[in-house]
Amino acid sequence: MAVENESVYPVRAVWQPDKLAEAWRLMQAFAGETRYAAGGTFLQVQWEAGAAEKPAALIDLHRIPGMKGIEVSEGGLVIGALTPLSACRLSPDIVERLPVVAEAVRQIAAPSIRNLATIGGNVVTGIGDSIPALLISNAELLWYNGKRLQSEPLAVWLSRPRSKDGAERRILKEIRIPPRSETYSAGTGEGKWIHVYHKVGRRESFTPSLVTVAVTGHLDPNGRLSGFRLAAGGGGTMPRRLTEAEDLLADAVYNPSLLSGVYEAVIRQYDEIDERWASAEYLKRTAANLIVSELWKAMTLWGKGEDSHAAEP
Secondary structure: OEEEEEOOOOOOEEEOOOOHHHHHHHHHOEEEEEEEEOOOOOHHHHHHHOOOOOOEEEEEEOOOOOOOOEEEEEEEEEEOOOOHHHHHHHHHHHHOOOOOHHHHHHHHOOOHHHOEEEHHHHOOOOOOOOHHHHHHOOOOEEEEEOOEEEEEEHHHHHOOOOOOOOOOOOOEEEEEEEHHHHHOOOOOOOOOOEEEEEEEOOOOOOOEEEEEEEEEEEEEEOOOOEEEEEEEEEEHHHEEEEEHHHHHHHOOOOOOHHHHHHHHHHHHHOOOOOOOOOOOOHHHHHHHHHHHHHHHHHHHHOOOOOOOOOOOO
C-alpha cells in the first residue's frame, strides 16, 4: 500500500508493505526511484546536506513483523534491525553482554533521535557509529534476498563494493552476536575483561563523529593478553577491524614496546579519508592514541603498566 501526503518523509509516496517479500519486490520494481526506510534519520540528514537526492517514494519497513526486539538464545544475542537505538541502550541483555555496543549507542546523537533511529539503519549506512562496536563483537547480518534469509559477517559485508547510489537492495532483518568462546592461556578464568568505546567529534555531545574506536579483550594476572579485538571508524571512514594490531596482542605479555608496535600498526591500517574538519594524519593519530591509551590504562590498573609515555612516538 502506498500512502501519499500523509508521511513525515518529504517524498511523494511511502509504500508500507507487511511482508518481507513484498518490500523486496517493490525495491526491485522501482530500483533507483525508492529507498528502504527504518527510522529515516540518516536519510533526512543526507537530504538536508544535499548529499543525496530525495527518491520519488520510500518503502517503510515498520509494518513487517519480526524485525524489532532483542532476544537471547544459546546461539547468542539477536537484535531486530528495526529496534530503536534507545531500546538497545536500555536493554539489560545488551548492557550485560555487549557493554561496548551499549556505550556506542549511548553516544549516537540526542535521545530524541535515538528514539527514532534504528540499529539496522545505523549499520546499513556503512559508516554508523555502532559499527566498530559490532565488529569487535563478531556481528553477523541476516538479510532477506527475495528468496530466503542469508547470513553474512558484518566485516565481509563492509568489504563488498556498494551500488552507485549506495542503496542496499536486500533487507536487513536482524543482527546476530555469537557468544564469546575464547579460552585463555592462564587457564584459571581469573583476570579482567577490557571493554572500551570512544568517539571523538567536533564538540562534546550530540555531534557527528570524526573518529570512533572500540576495544575488547582479556588480561590475566600475569599480564598476558588474550582475545583482543580492535576496530575503528568515524566520519566518512568505512569501519574496519584492525587485524595487524590484534595479531601483535594475540597471546602477548605486556611490555612498553608492545604498545609502541600497536600504535604503529593502527597508523598503518586505519584507512581514513580527509574530513572537512580534520586532516587524514590527525584522524590516524587520534585513533592510534585512543586505542593505545586505553590499553595502557587497563594494564596499569591491573598492576602491569609502566611509564604512560612509553608507547608514544
